[in-house]
Amino acid sequence: MSNIQEFDCRPDSQQGAESSLHWSYQNQKPRSPGQNPGVQIREHALLGHLTLRGGAIVLDEAVRDVLGTTLPSRPHAINQNDAGTHSIQWISPDEWLVIVPGGEEFSIEAQLRKALGDAHFSIVNVSGGQTVLTLSGEKALEVLMKSTSYDVHPLAFPVGKGVTTTFGKATAIIRRPAEDHWELVIRRSFADYIYRWLLDASAEYGVTTS
Amino acid sequence: MFHIHCPYCDEYREEEEFHPRGQAHLARPATPDTTTDDEWGGYLFFRDNERGIHHELWVHSVGCRKFFNITRNTATYEIHETYKMGERPSVTAENLPDSQHQSGVQAATSGWQTVGARPESASLNQEEQV
Ligand SMILES: [Zn+2]
Numbered sequence: 215m216s217n218i219q220e221f222d223c224r225p226d227s228q229q230g231a232e233s234s235l236h237w238s239y240q241n242q243k244p245r246s247p248g249q250n251p252g253v254q255i256r257e258h259a260l261l262g263h264l265t266l267r268g269g270a271i272v273l274d275e276a277v278r279d280v281l282g283t284t285l286p287s288r289p290h291a292i293n294q295n296d297a298g299t300h301s302i303q304w305i306s307p308d309e310w311l312v313i314v315p316g317g318e319e320f321s322i323e324a325q326l327r328k329a330l331g332d333a334h335f336s337i338v339n340v341s342g343g344q345t346v347l348t349l350s351g352e353k354a355l356e357v358l359m360k361s362t363s364y365d366v367h368p369l370a371f372p373v374g375k376g377v378t379t380t381f382g383k384a385t386a387i388i389r390r391p392a393e394d395h396w397e398l399v400i401r402r403s404f405a406d407y408i409y410r411w412l413l414d415a416s417a418e419y420g421v422t423t424s
Numbered sequence: 425m426f427h428i429h430c431p432y433c434d435e436y437r438e439e440e441e442f443h444p445r446g447q448a449h450l451a452r453p454a455t456p457d458t459t460t461d462d463e464w465g466g467y468l469f470f471r472d473n474e475r476g477i478h479h480e481l482w483v484h485s486v487g488c489r490k491f492f493n494i495t496r497n498t499a500t501y502e503i504h505e506t507y508k509m510g511e512r513p514s515v516t517a518e519n520l521p522d523s524q525h526q527s528g529v530q531a532a533t534s535g536w537q538t539v540g541a542r543p544e545s546a547s548l549n550q551e552e553q554v
Contacts, residue, residue: 289432289433289434289435289488290433290435305488306432306488306489306490307432307488307490309489363438364437377433377487378486378488379437379441379486379487380440380441385486
């Protein structure tokens with residue numbers, strides 16, 4: 215066990231915790247147009263996010279034991295456990311992003327630290343620094359195409375892929391965990407900008423938020 | 425707009441995801457204690473200003489955030505290759521065929537980097553005689 219001091223950023227309950235978009239929700243009316251909105255935007259607030267760094271060989275076994283999925287070794291791959299609740303994404307040759315249900319991040323960090331022992335690695339809880347938005351609807355792809363220079367055509371961007379790239383004038387992680395929706399992992403400091411960007415870009419197709 | 429192949433992400437990305445960080449393969453003097461001021465000065469401050477093949481350090485700052493190298497022609501903007509840190513370039517000014525080497529590059533005579541440098545500017549470039 216490493217001699218790192220850990221502490222739980224969100225002890226006991228989520229009470230009092232505010233999502234990265236808390237301020238935006240005060241200032242933007244919820245959108246709910248009539249039938250068949252082209253785009254649905256939904257926030258998955260207060261999930262647990264961990265940045266895991268180290269060599270792939272060192273991390274692989276611990277990740278398999280703790281998360282129930284293997285470490286993605288190919289660039290831009292995302293692996294999920296069977297239930298789809300826990301995911302791990304390739305960010306760089308020695309960095310991965312782990313996203314777990316809110317409240318589990320502290321115990322998962324502890325389990326990973328225990329499994330990795332004195333190996334050379336780093337785990338940082340970045341839950342407070344970013345949030346996840348899902349984009350769905352038949353026009354979601356059009357909205358992405360307006361927002362990023364990355365090729366998001368399904369042929370170039372299959373299910374199970376995720377990339378860090380530019381988004382509007384900010385940056386975001388764009389992920390495609392399933393056939394029917396896209397995910398954006400956005401930083402707290404860019405959250406309001408990206409949320410308003412998405413509302414603006416989706417307006418012509420009709421957009422609902424929740 | 426460059427379309428740059430990141431050797432770590434193993435795909436092409438837009439130039440706006442990258443930042444250039446100057447000349448590549450700068451070796452830090454191995455024995456700093458005995459290195460002369462001239463050598464330190466050269467290592468810290470003096471860079472090549474190649475017209476033609478140049479090896480550069482870039483960082484994929486918006487993507488994987490890794491540093492890597494690019495072999496680029498500074499006259500034509502052609503990117504010959506990108507390669508990881510610790511690797512050596514396979515394309516160099518020496519091994520590139522002459523025809524390619526010269527494409528778009530006007531060779532300056534008598535060692536001047538700038539084509540068309542006027543003779544009178546020579547005096548400005550000469551070291552001050554004490
Ligand atoms: Zn990269």
